[in-house]
Amino acid sequence: MTETVEREIAGPRTYRNSAALVDNADPVWQAAADNGLIDIAVDHESNNRLVVPETGHAFANMCSCSYLGLNRHPAVLEGVVDAVRDTGTIELMTSTTRIRPTIQRRLEEELGDLFGAHALLSTTCSTVTAGLLPLLASGHLAPGGPRVMIFDRYAHFSMAYVKATCAQESLVLTSGHNDIDFIADACRKYPSVAYVADGAYSMGGAAALDQLLELQDRYGLYLYFDDSHSLSIMGERGEGFVRSRTAPGPLTTIVASLGKGFGSGGGVALLHNAAQAEFLARHGGPLGWSQNLSVPTIGAALGSAAIHRSPELGELQAQLRANLALFDELLPTPLSGNGLPVRRIDVGDADRAVRLSTELYQRGFYSSAVFFPIVPKGQAGLRVMIRADMDRSDLTAFAAHVTELSSAE
Numbered sequence: 001m002t003e004t005v006e007r008e009i010a011g012p013r014t015y016r017n018s019a020a021l022v023d024n025a026d027p028v029w030q031a032a033a034d035n036g037l038i039d040i041a042v043d044h045e046s047n048n049r050l051v052v053p054e055t056g057h058a059f060a061n062m063c064s065c066s067y068l069g070l071n072r073h074p075a076v077l078e079g080v081v082d083a084v085r086d087t088g089t090i091e092l093m094t095s096t097t098r099i100r101p102t103i104q105r106r107l108e109e110e111l112g113d114l115f116g117a118h119a120l121l122s123t124t125c126s127t128v129t130a131g132l133l134p135l136l137a138s139g140h141l142a143p144g145g146p147r148v149m150i151f152d153r154y155a156h157f158s159m160a161y162v163k164a165t166c167a168q169e170s171l172v173l174t175s176g177h178n179d180i181d182f183i184a185d186a187c188r189k190y191p192s193v194a195y196v197a198d199g200a201y202s203m204g205g206a207a208a209l210d211q212l213l214e215l216q217d218r219y220g221l222y223l224y225f226d227d228s229h230s231l232s233i234m235g236e237r238g239e240g241f242v243r244s245r246t247a248p249g250p251l252t253t254i255v256a257s258l259g260k261g262f263g264s265g266g267g268v269a270l271l272h273n274a275a276q277a278e279f280l281a282r283h284g285g286p287l288g289w290s291q292n293l294s295v296p297t298i299g300a301a302l303g304s305a306a307i308h309r310s311p312e313l314g315e316l317q318a319q320l321r322a323n324l325a326l327f328d329e330l331l332p333t334p335l336s337g338n339g340l341p342v343r344r345i346d347v348g349d350a351d352r353a354v355r356l357s358t359e360l361y362q363r364g365f366y367s368s369a370v371f372f373p374i375v376p377k378g379q380a381g382l383r384v385m386i387r388a389d390m391d392r393s394d395l396t397a398f399a400a401h402v403t404e405l406s407s408a409e
């Protein structure tokens with residue numbers, strides 16, 4: 001192809017640039033693959049003991065998002081079986097917007113009641129975001145016309161992925177991480193603005209919630225939070241970091257994956273009224289056209305919801321806090337003591353991060369090497385997630401290996 005023709009066809013690559021992304025990331029992915037760190041198929045003896053059947057290699061999973069271990073809880077597993085038996089199906093294979101099974105409505109009502117919101121369910125949190133954000137940009141979710149969409153630089157991939165679509169509707173900006181001055185400036189400059197961010201960040205840390213709520217009061221800033229990493233682990237009913245401090249409202253939406261701490265699967269939007277849910281089901285792209293949440297997943301979520309109403313939730317949260325405290329004592333990091341379960345061990349260089357992850361894997365611990373575009377360039381490291389059901393002996397051994405290997409490098 002001639003250069004002129006290529007120029008006519010390619011681009012504008014303002015909000016995504018696959019060539020740059022692949023060129024940067026693929027060599028590191030390949031190094032991870034060459035070291036046997038990706039595409040590992042295992043049998044699941046427990047969350048702490050995964051086994052590769054071909055080799056018998058057993059390892060502890062240090063990067064599971066099942067923060068409370070609910071993915072293996074008997075009540076969750078029983079919920080699956082009960083739901084399938086009661087309905088006699090795994091899914092009503094019809095668009096959710098038109099027909100949905102009563103068990104799905106039951107879960108919506110249950111989650112709405114549990115978290116004090118109007119719950120809209122979807123197959124994944126990514127689908128919720130993909131369906132909702134363009135309508136926030138176009139001005140359909142709140143008065144004030146099309147909204148300038150500010151994405152935090154560290155907002156999860158599932159949100160950043162929708163920038164290009166949002167940009168077809170309104171101006172899209174990227175702020176520095178928790179850059180309140182940038183957001184305040186935009187609020188003064190433009191009539192309506194939305195800020196899109198994680199509540200508890202997938203790579204650690206949290207949103208600057210108090211200051212953001214102040215901007216909302218002053219300027220009518222719309223706040224869209226993905227709180228996937230704190231659902232279930234914080235709050236009396238597991239409502240999470242953001243929902244513990246503020247409620248969904250005309251200018252606030254909270255979304256989360258149910259496939260992390262909640263231990264089931266699916267995604268949920270916590271909305272402020274039924275009209276918003278109905279509107280999104282009609283016009284929110286995949287929120288309407290994609291499949292219903294499967295019946296086994298709904299059953300698991302109902303089982304998990306029951307645990308959220310019981311004293312066991314507080315006990316599991318306390319176990320998680322104890323494991324976090326132990327980890328922070330053994331292996332202090334900049335995120336120590338923040339009450340959230342994601343920890344990062346900074347390495348800097350991507351190849352070194354892959355080497356460290358490989359060595360730890362051979363010693364029986366899987367922790368994920370993270371590198372660009374998962375984290376900014378030059379900030380590669382290991383990502384570790386602490387869970388309530390981790391053994392203290394595993395945490396102690398893991399920390400000792402990391403300390404030994406880091407000092408050897």
Ligand SMILES: *Cc1c(COP(=O)(O)O)cnc(C)c1O
Nearest residue numbers: 124125126156158202228257267
């Ligand atoms: C994991 C993750 C998601 C993806 O959730 P799905 O329900 O699998 O789409 C979305 N947002 C954040 C912040 C995540 O960490």
